[in-house]
Amino acid sequence: MSKEHVLEVVKNVIIEVLPDLDSNQIQIEKSLKELGANSIDRMEVVTMSMEELNMKIPLMSFAHASNIQGLVDVLIENYVTSVQS
Amino acid sequence: MLITNKVGITGMGIVSSIGNDIPSFSNSLKTGKSGIKKATILKEPKISVDLSARIEDFSFVDSIDYVQGISEDKYQHAKRLGRRAPFVIQTSIVSALEAWFNARLHYNKPLPERIGVIVAGQNSTQNYQYDLISKFMKNPEYLSPRYALEFLETNQVGVLSELFGIEGEGFVVGGASATGNVGVIKGYQLVKSGLVDVCLVVGVVADLSPMDIQGFINIGAMGGKKFIDQPERACRPFDKKHEGFIYGQASACVILESETSASKREVPFLAEIKGYSFNIDSNSSANPNINGEAKAMLSAMNQAKISSSDIDYINTHGSSSPLGDKTEVEAITKIFKKDIMNLRLNSTKGLTGHCLYSAGVVETIATVEQMRNGFLHPNKNLETPISNELQFCGGKYVDYQIDIALSNSFGFGGINTSIVLKKR
Numbered sequence: 001m002s003k004e005h006v007l008e009v010v011k012n013v014i015i016e017v018l019p020d021l022d023s024n025q026i027q028i029e030k031s032l033k034e035l036g037a038n039s040i041d042r043m044e045v046v047t048m049s050m051e052e053l054n055m056k057i058p059l060m061s062f063a064h065a066s067n068i069q070g071l072v073d074v075l076i077e078n079y080v081t082s083v084q085s
Numbered sequence: 086m087l088i089t090n091k092v093g094i095t096g097m098g099i100v101s102s103i104g105n106d107i108p109s110f111s112n113s114l115k116t117g118k119s120g121i122k123k124a125t126i127l128k129e130p131k132i133s134v135d136l137s138a139r140i141e142d143f144s145f146v147d148s149i150d151y152v153q154g155i156s157e158d159k160y161q162h163a164k165r166l167g168r169r170a171p172f173v174i175q176t177s178i179v180s181a182l183e184a185w186f187n188a189r190l191h192y193n194k195p196l197p198e199r200i201g202v203i204v205a206g207q208n209s210t211q212n213y214q215y216d217l218i219s220k221f222m223k224n225p226e227y228l229s230p231r232y233a234l235e236f237l238e239t240n241q242v243g244v245l246s247e248l249f250g251i252e253g254e255g256f257v258v259g260g261a262s263a264t265g266n267v268g269v270i271k272g273y274q275l276v277k278s279g280l281v282d283v284c285l286v287v288g289v290v291a292d293l294s295p296m297d298i299q300g301f302i303n304i305g306a307m308g309g310k311k312f313i314d315q316p317e318r319a320c321r322p323f324d325k326k327h328e329g330f331i332y333g334q335a336s337a338c339v340i341l342e343s344e345t346s347a348s349k350r351e352v353p354f355l356a357e358i359k360g361y362s363f364n365i366d367s368n369s370s371a372n373p374n375i376n377g378e379a380k381a382m383l384s385a386m387n388q389a390k391i392s393s394s395d396i397d398y399i400n401t402h403g404s405s406s407p408l409g410d411k412t413e414v415e416a417i418t419k420i421f422k423k424d425i426m427n428l429r430l431n432s433t434k435g436l437t438g439h440c441l442y443s444a445g446v447v448e449t450i451a452t453v454e455q456m457r458n459g460f461l462h463p464n465k466n467l468e469t470p471i472s473n474e475l476q477f478c479g480g481k482y483v484d485y486q487i488d489i490a491l492s493n494s495f496g497f498g499g500i501n502t503s504i505v506l507k508k509r
Contacts, residue, residue: 019168020161043230051227 001079006053006072013048014068017041031067046071055079092276093354093509095283095347096188096340097450098180100290102138102333103436105148106183111454115482117463119317119436121331132299136309136316138333138438140290145175152182156191159248166244170235171213173292176336177204177241178248181287184338185249190283193350197252201281204241205268206289206442207259208297215294245285253281261496262404264288265337265445266504270361272341282346288337288443298332304371306330308405320439321466322403322432323410323477330404333438337446356453359489359505360389366499373409373495378416381501382491389505391489393424398461398485400452400492403432404439413493414472429485431478435465445494449504456487456508 011026018036026035032042046062049071057078065071097107102120104110113120120138127135149155149163159182167178185191194200214236221228234240242255254275260267265288272284293301301307308329312319320331347354362385366377386392402413421428433451434440440447455461461478470477492504 017169020165040230040234047227047230051224056224056226 001076003072003076006075009052010045010049010068010072010075013045013052016048017044026068028069028072029067049075053079090277090279091344091357092273092341093344093347093357094339094453095342095352095354096184096186096190097355097453098183098187098338099335099447099450100140100143100148100176100180101335101337101437101440101447102140106151107187107450107454110450111458114433114436114451114454114462115458115460117436117465117480117482119465120333121316121320121438123316128295130295132295132302134298134302134307134309136313136319136331138331140176140334143172143176145179148179149182152179152186154186154191155182159191163248166248170244171210173209173213173290174241174244176290177245177287180336180338181245181249181285184285184340188340188342189350189352190249190340194250195282195346197250199253199282200249200251201253201272201275201284202242202245202251202255203268203272203284203286204238204245204257204289205264205286205446206238206241206257207264209238209241209289209292209442210236211297212292212294215296241287241289245287249285251285260500260502261498262402262439262441262444263494263496263500263502264442265447265449266492266494266502267363267445269339269341269358269445269449269504270363270502273358273361276341276343282343284341286339286341286446288335288440288446290334290336290443291332291441292334293332301332306371306406307332318466320405320435322401322405322435322464323414323471324467325469325471327405327407327410329406330434330439333434333440335437335440335443335447337443337450339446339449354509356456356509357507359391359507360385361502361504362388363502366501368499371497373412374499374501375412375416375419377499377501378413378493378495379420381503382416382493383420385491385503385505391505393421394427395489396424396428396491398452398455398487398490399428399430400448400490401430401432402493402495404434409495410471413495414475418472418474425474425476429461429476429478431461431464433462436462445492445502448492448494449506452490452492452506456490456506459484459486461485
C-alpha cells in the first residue's frame with residue numbers, strides 16, 4: 001500500500017470530520033490539533049481511517065503520532081500485520 | 086422563597102411534519118393539514134403499520150440557513166455543532182434557534198448563569214443505535230468514539246448550552262407521552278422560583294426504531310389498521326372509529342421567561358403560563374385514570390386561581406386511543422359540568438400525529454398560536470364523536486377567541502399533566 005494512498009485516505013477523513021477545512025490546508029507536517037480538531041475529532045480521524053483502510057490495530061499504537069505524518073506512518077507500518085492477522 | 090413573578094413564553098420554534106417554522110406550522114393548523122402519510126423509507130424488518138407523520142426532506146444546513154436573523158457567528162457555530170450530529174440533535178438545534186431568535190435573545194441576553202436548558206425527551210437515541218447495530222456486530226472496533234457522547238441524552242444539553250452560552254441548570258426530563266408538558270412544568274418551576282430568568286425547553290423528536298414501533302403495536306396502543314390506505318384518515322381523536330395513536334415527529338422549543346426579565350429586555354409575552362399540575366397514579370401500566378386526569382386539570386386551575394367557567398378551550402391529549410379518548414372525555418365532563426357549554430376542544434394530534442416526547446411542547450405552541458390568531462384548528466376526522474356533550478371543533482377551523490386554555494398531556498405509567506395558558 002502506497003504512502004500516497006494512505007495520505008489521501010487520511011486527508012478525506014479529516015475533511016469529513018472537519019468540514020470547514022479545504023484540502024490544501026491539510027499539510028502532512030501539521031498536527032490535527034493545529035487544524036482545529038479536538039480530542040474526540042482526533043480519535044474519530046483514527047477510527048475512520050482504519051475503517052477506510054480495512055485494518056484493525058489498537059488505538060494505543062497512535063499514542064506517539066504527533067502530526068499527520070506520524071499518523072500515516074503508523075497506519076503504513078501496521079497495514080501488513082493487520083491484514084495478515 | 087417569595088413567589089411573585091409571572092412566567093410567560095417569549096419565544097417559540099418548531100420542526101414538524103406540517104411545518105418547519107412557526108408561521109408555516111400555524112398556517113397548517115388553520116388549514117387542517119395532516120402530516121400523516123405512508124412511510125416512504127422502509128427499514129428491515131418490515132412492520133405492519135407504516136403510517137406516520139414524519140419530518141420529511143430535512144436538511145440541517147438548509148434549515149439553519151433559513152432561520153431568520155441568524156448571525157454569521159451563530160450560524161458557523163450551529164453548523165459545526167450540528168452538521169455531523171444525529172437527526173434528533175439537528176432538529177433540536179433548528180427549533181431552538183428559531184425560538185431563541187424569536188425571543189430576541191441573540192442581541193439581548195441575560196447572564197449565562199441566569200439561563201437554564203431543559204431537554205424534554207427520553208430514549209431519544211433508540212433509532213440512532215438501531216442503525217448502528219449491524220455494523221457494530223461485524224466490526225466493533227470501528228464504532229465512532231463520538232458514540233460515547235451521542236448515546237447519552239444529556240448530549241443535547243451540552244450541544245444547546247454551548248451553542249447559546251447557557252450556564253444555569255441544564256438537564257433532561259422524561260414523562261412518556263407527557264414528556265413535553267413535564268419539560269414546560271420544570272422550566273416554569275425554575276423561572277418561577279427565581280433560579281433562572283430564562284429557560285429554554287426543547288421537546289425532542291421521538292426517533293423511534295422499528296423495534297419501538299412494533300412494541301407500540303404489540304401493546305395495542307398504535308392505530309392505522311382500518312385506514313391503512315387512507316393515511317390522513319387514520320388519526321381520529323374522539324371519533325368512534327379511533328383505534329390508537331399514529332406516530333408523529335416534531336422538535337419543538339419554547340423559551341420561558343420571568344416577567345421582570347422580559348420587560349427589562351422589552352420582549353412581550355406570547356402567552357402567560359398561569360399554572361400547572363403534575364401528578365402520578367401509582368400505576369406501572371399503560372391505562373389512563375379518570376381521577377388522575379381530573380385531578381390534574383382541577384389542581385392546575387386551582388394553582389392558577391381560576392375556575393372551570395374561566396376556561397374557553399382545552400387542547401386535549403386526544404391521542405385517538407379508544408380508552409384514552411374515552412377517559413379524557415369522562416374526566417373533562419366530570420369537572421366542567423354545566424361549564425361544558427362554554428368550552429371548545431380539539432386535538433392537535435389529528436394533524437401532527439402523536440409526537441410522544443415533544444407532544445406537550447408542540448401542543449403548547451398550537452394553543453398559543455390559536456390564542457394569538459383567534460381561531461380553533463379542525464379536529465381532523467371527527468365524524469361521529471364519542472361524546473355529544475363536549476363541543477369539539479369540527480372539520481374546518483373556526484374563528485374563536487381564547488383567553489384562558491388548558492393543555493393536557495398524559496403518559497404511560499400513570500403520568501397526568503395539565504398546563505394553564507393565558508392570552509397576552
